[in-house]
Amino acid sequence: MKIKVVPAILAALAAATVITWASRPDKALAVVSVSKDYLFEMLSILPPVLILCGLFDAWVSKRTVERLMGEASGIKGTCIAFVLGTVAMGPLYAAFPIGKSLLDKGASLYNVAVFLCVWAAIKIPMVLFEIKFLGTEFALLRLVLTVPAILIIAALLNTVRLNTSRIQ
Amino acid sequence: MFTAVIWGVAGMGLVLSWTKNREKTRKALQFFQRAFLSLAPSIVAIIWTIGFILTFLPSEFVLGTIGRNAGIMGVVIAAVFGSIVLIPAFIAFPLAASFLRQGADVRGIAAFVTTLVMVGVLTAPLEVKFFGRRFTLLRNSFSFVLALAIAFVMGEVLR
16 A cells, blocks of 8 residues: 555645646746755765665674663663764654664664654754754753653653553 | 765775675665665655745744744644654754744744654654554654643743
């Protein structure tokens, strides 16, 4: 089903672009040029991320990931997930394949959720940037509130997963 | 910058891997090919949609809806807006700062910034491909609710 949804959306977007072109050529040009910029940005980031995931998949053993970030890794595993997320610099969609690789290799769902959310919200360069533009008070307060929020989200995701596996 | 670093690391990793073990490197490249080909159409669709949104959504409209008089609804709208758009932080923060100076609600700005980074409606199809519908829906919903909570706490503290 998924295979058919994407081409349908692409066809709709193409049609919308043509219609826009007919009535407002300048707007259609803007759509294309904005899309082109983002496409180049994504295409410049995704291939190396996926190559690294491939290398990770081929070289790192399941046992290692399980030991470092698995169900029994405790706080240490969560700290590793946290640090992995903060030192990263790419957009969130670059974290999806990495998180999936970690999950497949035996990292716990809780730790992968922490990794994803931290990657999304608490990258160090981004925090510095936020301080610069929105002020220290705003940025640090948001940071202090975001950390527990992430732990809550990860715990909720983990609980829901556990419940469903018990029901099935 | 990030792009150059990650290409460098990936390139070096491939070379290193190739000199150590060709079979494993071949496996890694097959993984890459499979993943890339399955993702490419969704990525094009997502980006094309972003092109439309950014072209047709004027910033005056945004400011009007998340202004200081907009109240709680304004905060929620700001959170929804942050969930949908996909703009890099180096554009979003200056934009948010200019909204604040022009009189936007600090709660709205906090909600916008937080959902912008943590909730991704447009990237959800990609997330589903990796983690499934259930995980994606729940992660984004929980993040949305907590972003609102963060925004209201910040509104109280920074008042």
